[in-house]
Structures are given as structure tokens and as C-alpha cells.
Amino acid sequence: MNEIKEHESREDCRQGEWMMSIKSEMKIGVIGGGSIGLYYAANLSKWFPVTLYTRTSRQSKAIQENGIALRENGREKRAIVRVKQLTEADSIDEDLLLVAVKQYHLQGMVPFFQQLSPDVSLLFLQNGMGHLFLLEQLPQKNVYLGTVEHGVLKEQDTIVQVRGRGMTNVSVYRGSRQLLEQFVSQTNGSFPFQFHQNYQNMMMAKLLANAMINPLTAVLKVPNGELIKNPYYHQLLTAMFTELVSVFPKYKSDATFNKVLEIIQKTAENRSSMLTDLENGRKTEIDAILGYVLKIAEQEQISTPMIQTVYWMIKGLENHLGLDQ
Known part of the structure; x- marks a missing residue:
């Protein structure tokens, strides 16, 4: 189960309270151990069972031991999430995978997506639009696009500095909008998503x-x-x-x-x-x-x-x- 623990600082860790949320049955995977991947995995764990997929075993082990720390305005929130190395992802069973790797890594990941079930839905969270040329190579029925307005910086393998909160904009590239709308509806205003009809705009x-x-x-x-x-x-x-x-x-x-x-x-x-x-x-x-x-x-x-x-x-x-x- 995913949980979030909040405290004023590292020294004040023992005085923090465990913050629990009612979990959705929708299972979420996040691919990428950079600032965006860590940030989304930690926040979404308040509402969903989340699995984070990292590139290195070092980071995977560190997150297993320490969780993910979000530092913001002098406070620290620590989320405990399930984590796997990406090479162990041979049995993906998540309903929705958020792809939070850099643009230039996507080309090399096409074979990985091609061997996944067509029923797994994908949400891409990259800068730019270069990845749109790759999406036609993927077999998944539901492919979604997102843009990120949060300002975050990864300080260590398990620590993200939050410099500014914003919105996540999402839209359908192809397929059904039902699962995406269900996903968006189960978050709340502290981590907002906005649905757009036209992905190009x-x-x-x-x-x-x-x-x-x-x-x-x-x-x-x-x-x-x-x-x-x-x-x-x-x-x-x-x-x-x-x-x-x-x-x-x-x-x-x-x-x-x-x-x-x-x-x-x-x-x-x-x-x-x-x-x-x-x-x-x-x-x-x-x-x-x-x-x-x-x-x-x-x-x-x-x-x-x-x-x-x-x-x-x-x-x-x-x-x-x-x-x-």
C-alpha cells in the first residue's frame, strides 16, 4: 500500500503524521526515476496503488529503503511506493502507465512498449512534440498526452525539490477517453489535472x-x-x-x-x-x-x-x- 508521511524537516521526522487516503482500484505505473517521475509517483500514491519503474537498481533500492521525499516551502513529505527496476517490468499489470522519461530515451523504449499488452493505456509526459512521430509504432489502443506545468528538481535519487506547483494538462491522442477521465476524476485540487479536447492545441x-x-x-x-x-x-x-x-x-x-x-x-x-x-x-x-x-x-x-x-x-x-x- 502507498502512504505519505509529512514532517517539517528531517529532524522533525518522528513528529510527522501518517496521511492516508482511500485508494482507487485503478493501478498506476510511472516509468522514470527523474524529477517528474518521482514527483508524480509520490503525489499519485495518495489516491492510487502506484508502482515506480526506475532505470537503475541503485535508485530502486534507495527508494525501497527511504521512500520518495518531496521538499517544498521548508516542509518535507515522504511517500512510500512500490518500486521496480525497469528490467523487471516483464509482467506489467497496471491500468495506466505514465511515461516520464526524457524525450531522447523514447526511441530506445519503443520495443519495450511494443511487447506490452495493447490493453495497457499510456500517458506520455514529455517536453516538446518530437515524440508524436513515434506513437504510430505503438500497439496500445489508448494513448494519451500530457504537459507538465510543475517546477521540480531532483536533488538525489530519492529527493525532489518542489519549486512551484501548477497543472497537468491531458488529452487523448487516440483511443477512448473513459479511462483518462476516470483517472483525472479521482485526483483532487492539491494535484490538479485538466482535460483538453484537442491535444494539438x-x-x-x-x-x-x-x-x-x-x-x-x-x-x-x-x-x-x-x-x-x-x-x-x-x-x-x-x-x-x-x-x-x-x-x-x-x-x-x-x-x-x-x-x-x-x-x-x-x-x-x-x-x-x-x-x-x-x-x-x-x-x-x-x-x-x-x-x-x-x-x-x-x-x-x-x-x-x-x-x-x-x-x-x-x-x-x-x-x-x-x-x-
Whole structure:
């Protein structure tokens, strides 16, 4: 059974109270031991039986021993969840699998998904839209898409720092919406999900924000808020938006641009995932974000010199760090 334990700090652990919730019969699996996977497994364990699938046995063992700690506003919540190494996942029996690995790992996971039952439903939680090209290779009847607005950072194998709570947006890529709606209805306002009728509009809203914020903050090595605070960086942001909506003209509006500015203001102190990836010597998701934009621009024969330049800069930084293998 999954449980959550909350306490003010590590030292105050013994004074914490066990917080129990009535469990749904729907079984949830979360694939990925990064910040998003840990965060979702811990939160969803309040309502569902959750199994977390990690890549390494080291992390799996650590979570078995210590649970998952969420640190937020000086408090710590610790969730105890079932955990397995992904190589042990030969008998998946979950109703819904949340796929929370990085974009660039998905191609290598296609054979894994292909050997799963077509009746297992999948919810993909990746940045960008590059993974949409892979979904047609999968046999699952129900494939769902999600975008994440939470700001979280993995500090250790079992510890996640919560920098800001937001919404999880979900939509149907193909199949029945019934199980997804049932899943959403059994969570509550402390960890909200919002259902969208049109997955393309939902994904594009996230893509535009990612394409403007992540690469620029990674190249400039600044927190998100500097893109507004510094007038020259703000001009770069505006120029990026202009090129992006030349590729996706349906989204050319003041409302779209203002939504990105609102995200930047809400996350002003945060360092983007692309920036933290580079700072920690990890490969970025630039191919799934700007790479996807450039692919569409090439198909439509649209010139995007600034997007191409920023893409090359990120790829160059990856190359410098030996991450482009």
C-alpha cells in the first residue's frame, strides 16, 4: 500500500503524521526515476496503488529503503511506493502507465512498449512534440498526452525539490477517453489535472513556451525572469516568438505571447530544465523542441535563421560537454 508521511524537516521526522487516503482500484505505473517521475509517483500514491519503474537498481533500492521525499516551502513529505527496476517490468499489470522519461530515451523504449499488452493505456509526459512521430509504432489502443506545468528538481535519487506547483494538462491522442477521465476524476485540487479536447492545441501551447524559454535561458545561463527583466533578452524573446509563429501561424496572437510572459513571471526565479541539464552535464531535449520546429519549418519551406542559430548553439554546448554521442 502507498502512504505519505509529512514532517517539517528531517529532524522533525518522528513528529510527522501518517496521511492516508482511500485508494482507487485503478493501478498506476510511472516509468522514470527523474524529477517528474518521482514527483508524480509520490503525489499519485495518495489516491492510487502506484508502482515506480526506475532505470537503475541503485535508485530502486534507495527508494525501497527511504521512500520518495518531496521538499517544498521548508516542509518535507515522504511517500512510500512500490518500486521496480525497469528490467523487471516483464509482467506489467497496471491500468495506466505514465511515461516520464526524457524525450531522447523514447526511441530506445519503443520495443519495450511494443511487447506490452495493447490493453495497457499510456500517458506520455514529455517536453516538446518530437515524440508524436513515434506513437504510430505503438500497439496500445489508448494513448494519451500530457504537459507538465510543475517546477521540480531532483536533488538525489530519492529527493525532489518542489519549486512551484501548477497543472497537468491531458488529452487523448487516440483511443477512448473513459479511462483518462476516470483517472483525472479521482485526483483532487492539491494535484490538479485538466482535460483538453484537442491535444494539438494543448501540446502547441507548451511547445511555444518551451521553445522560447528553455533554449534562451540555457544559452544565456540565466533564470527565467531575466528574459523579461533584461530589455535586450526581452528583444530576443520577442524575436523567437516572431519566428515560431511564422511556422505555426494559427498561434500568432498577443494572447499567446502574453501567456508565455505569464509563465516566465510565475517561474522568474527558476532555472529552466534545459539550463539545469547542461549545468549537470546531461543531454537536453533540444531536438524534441527546436528540432521539431525546424523539421516543420523545412517541410513548409519557411526560413527560421534565429531558431536555427539557437539550436546550433545548444547542440554546440552539448558537443563541448561530450553529450552528443
